[in-house]
Amino acid sequence: MDRTTVEDAVFPDCPIRNILSRLCDKWSLLVIFTLDRAGRKAVRFKELQREIPDISQKMLTVTLRTLETDGYVTRTVYPEVPPRVEYALTQRTYSLLPHINALIGWAAENKDAIMEDRKKACPEEISGM
Amino acid sequence: MDRTTVEDAVFPDCPIRNILSRLCDKWSLLVIFTLDRAGRKAVRFKELQREIPDISQKMLTVTLRTLETDGYVTRTVYPEVPPRVEYALTQRTYSLLPHINALIGWAAENKDAIMEDRKKACPEEISGM
């Protein structure tokens, strides 16, 4: 019964939990991944929307603002008309990306087996939702 | 870098997106982490609840069932009274855990800097929510 070293890691106010819960929300990882795909150059709001066709405008805004608050992305406004706002990843996020990509790689390797398990779990249902 | 191979990874019906969105929901990673902390032995429902004090009974049930469907945990019911149901991680999840732990490690390393950024972003507000 000696797990005293990480005993508090699971507590509701744990900062690690807090950081990961904001990162592992519905859209953050995907937005980071998409910004990374652009190859270290800034990306406009509209372009992000195009690359993530199923995100709502509202949630893209909210997600980007949260990512900015936590220092994952920078937001640069150019005083033009029509407006131009560019988003880019920070150095912090580049240090995180290998871990995200590791997750993606793992998912790619395991997707067939996982989908198989889903079918076994509910043979009639359409798996996935 | 040649990213054409993952060009479609961002599409709504991408299986990788699907897998990661189910894994990176509000509770799944934390439940997996908590089961892992138990050290490769099965854990009862009630014990999980104790270790994650802020998860609701309903969401613990739902999360565990989804994890079971995708083959991350096994569920063993012992026909006793009061009921005993034990959950354990599968081999699949053990292959995933290093990546989860890498994320946790990254969060631990970066938490101070991130919290600093949050304070800068909204100096008056209580950061975190």
Place this chain on the structure above:
DNA sequence: ATCATTAGTTACATAAAGTATCTTGGTTTC
């Protein structure tokens, strides 16, 4: 003069998660 443009904001509607109460059937307590 009207329309199209981008990056939003806002009001309203739906989906996801949280809360509280109920169930089950043996075992202990009174």
Place this chain on the structure above:
DNA sequence: GAAACCAAGATACTTTATGTAACTAATGAT
């Protein structure tokens, strides 16, 4: 021998998160 208790849920109801649709601003093109 009836009442209360236990673990693992299920269910109805409430709150929060997310989605949808309409609106705004300033300018250039038609």
